[in-house]
Amino acid sequence: MKVVVTARGSSLDSPMDPRFGRAERFILVDDASEGFHVIENSQNLNAAQGAGLQAAEIVSRAGANCVLTGHCGPKAFKALSAAGIRIYTGVGGTVGDALDRLRSGQLKQAESPDTEGHAF
């Protein structure tokens, strides 16, 4: 399973970034292999609109199966869902902690977006 966590930093000790579309970075962890990948999101960080959708594209292309983040708006949610990616919102703390909680089954999959859209 490939998991993407939104992060403010480049390590498993970094705090999570509560935003999905405008997250500083994405940390991609693959259960099948050791270590992790860091995906920059600087282009979306300052996008006028459509950050959530573009972030969803990045995550989809990275082959992720699920996303751990703080908040996810309606368009990103729709795109991630369409791509078959599971979304967990309301997750905080460090990236490593979040992954531990996911693995021990403490996180509950989000069934709807948890913020209003603000694409305009």
Place this chain on the structure above:
Amino acid sequence: MQIAIASGKGGTGKTTLAVSLALAIPKAVTLLDCDVEEPNCHIFLAPTVERSEAIGVLVPVVDLDRCLGCGSCSRFCQYHAIAGLDTGPLIFPELCHSCGGCVRVCPTGALTEKTREIGLVEDGWAGRTRLIQGRLRIGEASSPPLIRAVRRRAPENGVVLIDCPPGTSCPVIAALRGVDFVILVTEPTPFGLHDLRLAVDMVRALSIPLGVVVNRSTEGNRTVRDYCEDEGVSLLLEIPDSREVAEAYSRGQLAVGALPGLRRDLHRLYRRIETRVKSTTATGRRECTVPIREAEPADRPVRETGGNETERKGFF
């Protein structure tokens, strides 16, 4: 001749001025209500609607059987209306600006365009004043296509007044690009002046002659007057702050009925603009060079409403 009534700040009196001016001009006038998110001219004019037309824009649809998942469409879209996912493109029609680019860059012809309805254009009469108004569907994010549809229905000749949406962004540009003259309505407050400056800059950038009308003007207040003098902007008229006008307005009645002399002042204002426009546009009215990509008329259901009293109530 087309005259747009605009303002940087909302609530300064665009509609009040536009409708009052329409009635003060001693010839047949067409009033376009381009404030399509909340068209209000009809409240004061109570027109009989004779024709109601649905307006659509073109948006892409994907045939997943023909899609290679190459992502060309998604990369091309400047408005991020297409998410290029592993599973194929996911289209967000509400973000689409109907440029048609995605259809052109698709290598397999998997994308085609369909019409999406965004609102109505209603056409009717109140006495000798013709009112054409746009009504954007609730929840719709982008109004310029509907505003352009309203403007395309303006008659070629005669006096056309355009009640613009407030602000200085795309909808306003769509409403006033290519007109002969812009009246900027403001109020003598710090907010009014601040937004007037932005509006003057916008109209100047479009190279359209302009003048300012101060509404709710109070004696001795030179806020706007000083700015106009410094900037070399003509101050066309000051409408005094008046309780009578406010009371009439709250009953859905017009300032021209409540303020003695206003009709005459507005008539003069019109004469002044007419003279100015005639002297500057000897070559005729500038063409409105707005890209047109409206759905074909055949796709748009046209409803003739006949214009009787019951139907009028139904529409407004």
